[in-house]
Amino acid sequence: MPTLDLATDVVTLTAAVCDIESVSLGEAALADLIEAALRPLPHLTVTRIGNSLVARTHLGRAERVVLAGHIDTVPLTMDPSNLPTVRVTEAGQEILRGRGTVDMKGGVAVMLRVAATIHEPTRDLSLVFYEAEEIDSAFNGLGLIERQRPELITDADFAVLLEPTDAAVEGGCKGTLRAEITTKGIAAHSARPWKGHNAIHDAGEILRRLTDYEPATRSVDGLDYREALNAVLISGGTATNVIPDRCVVTVNYRYAPSVSPAQAEAHVRQVFDGFEITVVDNAGGARPGLHLPAAQAFVAALDLPVEAKQGWTDVARFSAMGVPAVNFGPGDPNLAHMDDERCPTAQYLTCEEALVRWLQ
Amino acid sequence: MPTLDLATDVVTLTAAVCDIESVSLGEAALADLIEAALRPLPHLTVTRIGNSLVARTHLGRAERVVLAGHIDTVPLTMDPSNLPTVRVTEAGQEILRGRGTVDMKGGVAVMLRVAATIHEPTRDLSLVFYEAEEIDSAFNGLGLIERQRPELITDADFAVLLEPTDAAVEGGCKGTLRAEITTKGIAAHSARPWKGHNAIHDAGEILRRLTDYEPATRSVDGLDYREALNAVLISGGTATNVIPDRCVVTVNYRYAPSVSPAQAEAHVRQVFDGFEITVVDNAGGARPGLHLPAAQAFVAALDLPVEAKQGWTDVARFSAMGVPAVNFGPGDPNLAHMDDERCPTAQYLTCEEALVRWLQ
Numbered sequence: 001m002p003t004l005d006l007a008t009d010v011v012t013l014t015a016a017v018c019d020i021e022s023v024s025l026g027e028a029a030l031a032d033l034i035e036a037a038l039r040p041l042p043h044l045t046v047t048r049i050g051n052s053l054v055a056r057t058h059l060g061r062a063e064r065v066v067l068a069g070h071i072d073t074v075p076l077t078m079d080p081s082n083l084p085t086v087r088v089t090e091a092g093q094e095i096l097r098g099r100g101t102v103d104m105k106g107g108v109a110v111m112l113r114v115a116a117t118i119h120e121p122t123r124d125l126s127l128v129f130y131e132a133e134e135i136d137s138a139f140n141g142l143g144l145i146e147r148q149r150p151e152l153i154t155d156a157d158f159a160v161l162l163e164p165t166d167a168a169v170e171g172g173c174k175g176t177l178r179a180e181i182t183t184k185g186i187a188a189h190s191a192r193p194w195k196g197h198n199a200i201h202d203a204g205e206i207l208r209r210l211t212d213y214e215p216a217t218r219s220v221d222g223l224d225y226r227e228a229l230n231a232v233l234i235s236g237g238t239a240t241n242v243i244p245d246r247c248v249v250t251v252n253y254r255y256a257p258s259v260s261p262a263q264a265e266a267h268v269r270q271v272f273d274g275f276e277i278t279v280v281d282n283a284g285g286a287r288p289g290l291h292l293p294a295a296q297a298f299v300a301a302l303d304l305p306v307e308a309k310q311g312w313t314d315v316a317r318f319s320a321m322g323v324p325a326v327n328f329g330p331g332d333p334n335l336a337h338m339d340d341e342r343c344p345t346a347q348y349l350t351c352e353e354a355l356v357r358w359l360q
Numbered sequence: 361m362p363t364l365d366l367a368t369d370v371v372t373l374t375a376a377v378c379d380i381e382s383v384s385l386g387e388a389a390l391a392d393l394i395e396a397a398l399r400p401l402p403h404l405t406v407t408r409i410g411n412s413l414v415a416r417t418h419l420g421r422a423e424r425v426v427l428a429g430h431i432d433t434v435p436l437t438m439d440p441s442n443l444p445t446v447r448v449t450e451a452g453q454e455i456l457r458g459r460g461t462v463d464m465k466g467g468v469a470v471m472l473r474v475a476a477t478i479h480e481p482t483r484d485l486s487l488v489f490y491e492a493e494e495i496d497s498a499f500n501g502l503g504l505i506e507r508q509r510p511e512l513i514t515d516a517d518f519a520v521l522l523e524p525t526d527a528a529v530e531g532g533c534k535g536t537l538r539a540e541i542t543t544k545g546i547a548a549h550s551a552r553p554w555k556g557h558n559a560i561h562d563a564g565e566i567l568r569r570l571t572d573y574e575p576a577t578r579s580v581d582g583l584d585y586r587e588a589l590n591a592v593l594i595s596g597g598t599a600t601n602v603i604p605d606r607c608v609v610t611v612n613y614r615y616a617p618s619v620s621p622a623q624a625e626a627h628v629r630q631v632f633d634g635f636e637i638t639v640v641d642n643a644g645g646a647r648p649g650l651h652l653p654a655a656q657a658f659v660a661a662l663d664l665p666v667e668a669k670q671g672w673t674d675v676a677r678f679s680a681m682g683v684p685a686v687n688f689g690p691g692d693p694n695l696a697h698m699d700d701e702r703c704p705t706a707q708y709l710t711c712e713e714a715l716v717r718w719l720q
Binding site for chain 1: 534536538549550551552553554558560561563564567568570571586588590591592593594595596597599600601602603604607609610612614640670671672
């Protein structure tokens, strides 16, 4: 039976965590090892929910902060497998290659190192290791905790999600709304189009409004969120000799966290006024909360530029629970899920050191 | 073994021809019966090619005309089957219902009646009963005759295709060109669209040109062909969180028979200048040839209004072989292929009588 040695350096620990395969819904073995490593630590109380773990200090500090990371990965590559990890030097830089090195077992290793080494943090800590982030959100371990034991999270003032950001700070996240804009026509033989009405031609007006659209950039807690409204799918027509009676344009609106989901929907309905609109999904963004003392101390400890997070991440789940959150973790997000997933080992150290500066 | 009794009335004969099931590629039984009915007629020489038959007079007339019809049908409906045919009276009008009553066994029955009753036509006759019109054109019996024995058709001056026209005369047909107009973009996460380029948005310009397009109406041999250019299919995008890197609009250009396929292609390339264009198929139209003596006599004998045929039909095959052609047959073309395919029986008689007036 392997164990996780939390006393080793963060790079070795990251490799060890990666080498325990934990594709979504197969996290039990890794969760067991993390639990076994955390249980002996006297300053933490550990709660297990499914294959997720919450480890908390109880020092009576003025603030409580969350560090969170998911322990699952997307599937391995097959031939060759991208596990076990390989540590190589390229152009003078040490690299760790393999599944999870970016998304996001480096972050998990950093959290384990914080658990093992900082026994008296300056802020009370809630360390959240959770399952099933990479699949259908119904399985998401953070959601499970939220439904079963929300108080394990909601008493925090601020959260850091250790998703890969190339070791930069990305605050909050934008919301995302998808809607189907539909045009309806009348089918007819394409040799006699005047007997019908062309739904694809009508969709030209939808595309015109998209092309003319000028997205806003909104400043929230000092960060600039750049909005966007785009067609992501289009589909129409039934056969090459039939005037199409239906065309559907799926649009994706990415909106600043200062815009509520209801406001986002109203905006999309206004832009496409006159068309049939079906909102398919709509998830609000997350404020970065950078005005909070814990957040300001975090940014000060890091001494790194802070950017707005453009993509939607689980920070929005924290925000929905009333806990502002930022993303900060090792690894280039563009390499997440790639066959050649890899990360300079220096980033694991950088992230660990930054969190230690903040919490110690 | 059933036989076809050509001495019976055209309505009874139509029902008999319909009741011999002959879905495409299953025409052998019907072809055998037609052959058996034609062989004994002393004024005709009969040639069989596959399951197609050509029966010709040799009277040394100044003109030769083709009557042509396909003997296959689309598949039957299942539960209940639309065979055998049913003869009913609705609102005082006698109707024949069932597969083939429109497309186009009424025309076949009229041709058989002409073969049996007009032994000395005023113009030499080439009667063409052919297989496999309803499926991939590689199987088309007319194409087979064209490749194996073209002289059986090309010595004619004029052709009447007995496809359903509601017993009106529809001259020639329009050509049809399909092309794919493609836009290419650069994929990116839809939260960061400024890192990519949206191919669906670019397709807006294609739709704008289609909406602004003003189709020509061209007069050919005295008939007006109304052109049309339409999007028939559109497709773009790969996922709801990805800026689409490709969008394809399939357009269908229906053009007058005075426009050559090469001119049609040049026109489409001009309309969509600047875009990537792939011509998928392009079949020229057919001139109606209404200036020819045989055609003028045909129209005079019918005493019916003559319209331009808007859809593409096998008259284009005759035109390509140098034989101008018109469509004239019993049945409402809008009911072709329908589960409830049906035709007023009076139309079979009308068509037979019109051809007799012309040829006798």
